[in-house]
Amino acid sequence: MKPKKRTTIYDIAEKLNVTPSSVSRALNNSNYVNETTKKLILKTAEELNYKRNTLASNLRKGQSKTIGVVVPRINQNFFANVIAGIEDATYKQGYNLIICQSNESYEKEVQSINTLINQHVDCIVISVSVDSKNYKHLQNVLDHGIQLIQFDRVVEELETLKVINDNEQASFEAVNQIIEQGYKRIALLEGPQNLAIFRQRKTGYLNALAKNNMPVIDELIIENAWTKELGAKATRKLLGLKQPPDAIFASTSDFSALGVLEVATAMNFKVPSQLGICGYSNEDFTELTSPSITTIDQFSFYMGKTVANLYFQEMENNDTIVVPKIISIKPKVIMRTSTQKLKKD
Amino acid sequence: MKPKKRTTIYDIAEKLNVTPSSVSRALNNSNYVNETTKKLILKTAEELNYKRNTLASNLRKGQSKTIGVVVPRINQNFFANVIAGIEDATYKQGYNLIICQSNESYEKEVQSINTLINQHVDCIVISVSVDSKNYKHLQNVLDHGIQLIQFDRVVEELETLKVINDNEQASFEAVNQIIEQGYKRIALLEGPQNLAIFRQRKTGYLNALAKNNMPVIDELIIENAWTKELGAKATRKLLGLKQPPDAIFASTSDFSALGVLEVATAMNFKVPSQLGICGYSNEDFTELTSPSITTIDQFSFYMGKTVANLYFQEMENNDTIVVPKIISIKPKVIMRTSTQKLKKD
DNA sequence: CTGAAAGCGCTTACAG
DNA sequence: CTGAAAGCGCTTACAG
Numbered sequence: 033m034k035p036k037k038r039t040t041i042y043d044i045a046e047k048l049n050v051t052p053s054s055v056s057r058a059l060n061n062s063n064y065v066n067e068t069t070k071k072l073i074l075k076t077a078e079e080l081n082y083k084r085n086t087l088a089s090n091l092r093k094g095q096s097k098t099i100g101v102v103v104p105r106i107n108q109n110f111f112a113n114v115i116a117g118i119e120d121a122t123y124k125q126g127y128n129l130i131i132c133q134s135n136e137s138y139e140k141e142v143q144s145i146n147t148l149i150n151q152h153v154d155c156i157v158i159s160v161s162v163d164s165k166n167y168k169h170l171q172n173v174l175d176h177g178i179q180l181i182q183f184d185r186v187v188e189e190l191e192t193l194k195v196i197n198d199n200e201q202a203s204f205e206a207v208n209q210i211i212e213q214g215y216k217r218i219a220l221l222e223g224p225q226n227l228a229i230f231r232q233r234k235t236g237y238l239n240a241l242a243k244n245n246m247p248v249i250d251e252l253i254i255e256n257a258w259t260k261e262l263g264a265k266a267t268r269k270l271l272g273l274k275q276p277p278d279a280i281f282a283s284t285s286d287f288s289a290l291g292v293l294e295v296a297t298a299m300n301f302k303v304p305s306q307l308g309i310c311g312y313s314n315e316d317f318t319e320l321t322s323p324s325i326t327t328i329d330q331f332s333f334y335m336g337k338t339v340a341n342l343y344f345q346e347m348e349n350n351d352t353i354v355v356p357k358i359i360s361i362k363p364k365v366i367m368r369t370s371t372q373k374l375k376k377d
Numbered sequence: 378m379k380p381k382k383r384t385t386i387y388d389i390a391e392k393l394n395v396t397p398s399s400v401s402r403a404l405n406n407s408n409y410v411n412e413t414t415k416k417l418i419l420k421t422a423e424e425l426n427y428k429r430n431t432l433a434s435n436l437r438k439g440q441s442k443t444i445g446v447v448v449p450r451i452n453q454n455f456f457a458n459v460i461a462g463i464e465d466a467t468y469k470q471g472y473n474l475i476i477c478q479s480n481e482s483y484e485k486e487v488q489s490i491n492t493l494i495n496q497h498v499d500c501i502v503i504s505v506s507v508d509s510k511n512y513k514h515l516q517n518v519l520d521h522g523i524q525l526i527q528f529d530r531v532v533e534e535l536e537t538l539k540v541i542n543d544n545e546q547a548s549f550e551a552v553n554q555i556i557e558q559g560y561k562r563i564a565l566l567e568g569p570q571n572l573a574i575f576r577q578r579k580t581g582y583l584n585a586l587a588k589n590n591m592p593v594i595d596e597l598i599i600e601n602a603w604t605k606e607l608g609a610k611a612t613r614k615l616l617g618l619k620q621p622p623d624a625i626f627a628s629t630s631d632f633s634a635l636g637v638l639e640v641a642t643a644m645n646f647k648v649p650s651q652l653g654i655c656g657y658s659n660e661d662f663t664e665l666t667s668p669s670i671t672t673i674d675q676f677s678f679y680m681g682k683t684v685a686n687l688y689f690q691e692m693e694n695n696d697t698i699v700v701p702k703i704i705s706i707k708p709k710v711i712m713r714t715s716t717q718k719l720k721k722d
Numbered sequence: 723c724t725g726a727a728a729g730c731g732c733t734t735a736c737a738g
Numbered sequence: 739c740t741g742a743a744a745g746c747g748c749t750t751a752c753a754g
Contacts, residue, residue, distance in 0.1 A: 038521060040731060051741050056733060064739060081520060086495040087441065088731035091432045091746050106476075107457030115451065119478060128492060131451075131476045133464060147473055150431040175426060176383060290665070320635070322667040385747060396725050401749060409723060433747035436730050 039080040048076055059084065090152065098128045099343070100148035102158040104136045104185075108287075109315045110332045111159065114183065117336020118157065125344065127154075134161040145169045148178075155179040155343050160187060162224050162258070179346065183339050184330070188228050193346065194358040195339050199229050202328050202363040203236025203283055204243075206310055209365055210279050210326075211244050213373040215308045218246075219270050219277035221257035221292070223284035230258075233283040233312070252277050258284035263291030271299050271307075279308030279371065286311035286318050289325050293370070308371040323369035330363045384427040393421055404429065435497065443473045444688070445493035447503040449481045449530075453632075454660045455677045456504065459528065462681020463502065470689065472499075479506040490514045493523075500524040500688050505532060507569050507603070524691065528684050529675070533573045538691065539703045540684050544574050547673050547708040548581025548628055549588075551655055554710055555624050555671075556589050558718040560653045563591075564615050564622035566602035566637070568629035575603075578628040578657070597622050603629035608636030616644050616652075624653035624716065631656035631663050634670050638715070653716040668714035675708045 041055040048055075050069060057065045058073035059082075065073075076082075090096045099122060103111040119129055130151060132144035141161045148156050149172070156173050159182070167187050173180045174192070183195040210218055220237045223230030234253075241248055251273060257266035263282055270277055282289035289311025293303060301307045303323055311318060314329035338359055346357075386400040393400075395414060402410045403418035410418075421427075435441045444467060448456040464474055475496060477489035486506045493501050494517070501518050504527070512532050518525045519537070528540040555563055565582045568575030579598075586593055596618060602611035608627055615622055627634035634656025638648060646652045648668055656663055659674035683704055691702075 038731095042731080052732080053734085053741060053743095054739090056731095057740090060733080066739060069739090081517070083491070083494045083521065085436070085497060085731050087432050087436045087497050088746085089733075091430070091436055091748090092731080092733045094746070096432065106451055106460065107454060109452055112452030112457070116478065128475060128496065129477075130473060132474075133461065146428070149428045151473065152430060152432050172426070176428065317662045317665050320662050321665050383747095387747080397748080398725060398727095398750080399723090401747095402724090405749080411723060414723090430747050433730085434749075436732090437747080437749045439730070 038085070039077075039082040040085070041082075043080060044073060044076050044082060047080075048072060095154055096128075096152045097126060098130060098151065098153045099340075100130045100132065100144075100151065100153040100156045102132045102134055102141060102144045102148070102156065104134050104159065104161050106131060106133055108313075110184075110313045110330060113332035114159075114336040114339070117333040117338075118340045119336070120333075121337045121340030121344075134163075136161045136163050138163040138165050142169045145173060149173065149176050153178065155181065157181045157183065157339055157343075159183050159185045160227070161185075162227060164226075179343060181339050181343060183335060185227050185229055193342050195335055195342065196358065196360050197229075197330050197335075197363045198360050199232035199363075200236040200239070202365065203233040203281075204240045205236075206326075206328055206365045207237050207240035207281060208243070209367060210281065210308055210310060210371055211240065211246070213304075213308065213371055215279035215371075215373060216246075217249065217252060217275065217277040218279045218281060218308075219252040219254065221254050221263055221266050221280060221282045221284055221288050223258040224256055230284065237281060237283060257282070258288055260287040260291040260294075263288030264295045265291075267292045267295040268299075271296065271301060278306065279310070281310045283312055286313050286315040286325065286327055288312075289327070289370075290317070290321065293321055293325065304370050304373050308373060310371055314366055318366075318368065321370075326368045326371040327366050328363050329366050331361055335361060383430070384422075384425040385430070386427075388425060389418060389421050389427060392425075393417060440499055441473075441497045442471060443475060443496065443498045444685075445475045445477065445489075445496065445498040445501045447477045447479055447486060447489045447493070447501065449479050449504065449506050451476060451478055453658075455529075455658045455675060458677035459504075459681040459684070462678040462683075463685045464681070465678075466682045466685030466689075479508075481506045481508050483508040483510050487514045490518060494518065494521050498523065500526065502526045502528065502684055502688075504528050504530045505572070506530075507572060509571075524688060526684050526688060528680060530572055530574055538687050540680055540687060541703065541705050542574075542675050542680075542708045543705050544577035544708075545581040545584070547710065548578040548626075549585045550581075551671075551673055551710045552582050552585035552626060553588070554712060555626065555653055555655060555716055556585065556591070558649075558653060558716055560624035560716075560718060561591075562594065562597060562620065562622040563624040563626055563653075564597040564599065566599050566608055566611050566625060566627045566629055566633050568603040569601055575629065582626060582628060602627070603633055605632040605636040605639075608633030609640045610636075612637045612640040613644075616641065616646060623651065624655070626655045628657055631658050631660040631670065631672055634672070634715075635662070635666065638666055638670065649715050649718050653718060655716055659711055663711075663713065666715075671713045671716040672711050673708050674711050676706055680706060 041052045045052045045055045058070040134141035181193040186194045254266040280292050311325050311327040314327045318325040318327045386397045390397045390400045403415040479486035526538040531539045567579050599611040625637050641652050656670050656672040659672045663670040663672045
């Protein structure tokens, strides 16, 4: 298939015996064109099936009206919804999204960032991969004068715009509610502690125990149990203890909680009467399992919209220096069957 | 935040007292540069934190190394996996993906297509929205000399590259297996018949009935039941019939099947003993419901890879005219609990 | 191997 | 309101 010659503003200009300047002005709806010629130009453009070459336009204008998004995976509801939120807000403004998946790999993340820089995107939105080793690539974004917005999994020490959840508070409330249901030995599946969100969730858990005068039991805290498989593995270990837990808070993700549920069911632990389970993120499937899984909603779509609006807002005062801004969204515990010990099951 | 002046090949050239031509050559790893100056240029580029301006490069070269993808929704496993497959194959070749969601809206689909044309993508990959009214926008892609590849939900009359499933065959096999399990009155939830995939699935259903000498019962065929809500609504109607069906084939999607399951459970129909349920697409959640839902796997990730490879293959013989090619992938019935009548439940 | 020059398709300050 | 011209940052045919 041969790329065909496309209609350009020169073609239109030639046909109408005006200059490309005028065509460009008409196409951009400038006031500095005669109304009738403007209409004529627009009509001709339509006829010749003209499409602006955004590449050329952006090159000339020095901006791309494109926002790059880098997320670990697009097929998790949380990220898909954030993206949908960003899209919803940017779409009307004529912005494009380039979406990249890091697949939780540092190398892929770096390469994605480089691609986006090359593409001259106006802004990069990122939730870092768990595998991220250092943040030179993010600093690099800043060095190129590209707006950087972090969300959810943020690198705290990097001073950029951020949209986050109050993980600590959410985690605290979830564990409190679990305790209220009468659970006594609550295990924690924690995520890689290099990510702030997982540290915060752990802190919330510890605070809730402290507030309720419950001891911290080391063997009930399992490191690095953040995928379904690792959650399952951790559960096998926990339920095999002499004194197994009566509840497991998979603070890392619903996927991990799903692993817990599957192993618990396989080992004939009754959920929620013998074992309470709580996940994190409110993935769609948590409603479908049996029993349904208690989790924490992060208002992902709204997070996405917030990210986009933060960018537009920041653009407005583009002559001043960026003031690092952090927007924190309060998540909400969604109490479902998997932790309803009080209710007869 | 002020966009900073970026390093260009002129900056490098100036510093090294060579011409931009040489810098460009070195950066493109051409052989027509002295080896030592090449190394020097590369080193200097690194030092000055040079990033190629892809916009300029693409404008000059007349190609963008970008593929546009338009899908109804990215947060359905099927589409997310196809995208992941495309990405996997294109990533290594240095291609970028621009992902757009039509949200099942015709207007949004048209706008997405226009954006992608403006962006001068090299190829557009699309699965059309259910709402698509006509195909001028797709014809327009072709008219602009942009490669167009349709997958899954394809417009048959448009002669483009296509990657599809053998929907009829898969549907036929699924219904056959349902019949083998001893179900006698099998209802069909059909999708909007303007889409070929839904017509084909219906044909498969009818063929299976015919093969087994089973009558087609009109009241058991429900039109336009392709979302969870519509699936639920259809089920309420079906289960309220004097002679309700003993199985429902939600040929449209697993979401529809989920609606069926929820209503059936609410109405105290036992699945699978009183009612068999089969969905379509093998969304992740079908494994998690109780009972788990029988469905049809479309090899989505592989579909995505196939799409990408089809494009690359087509590029190789770029001097000849495009021969419309259709690649059909055979889906696979995944038998789960929701249709296992024979097995004691 | 290297340079000078043209050009990809736009936009916009400048002059009228 | 309109045109001529420069320039965004690259690449590449041409000449040497």
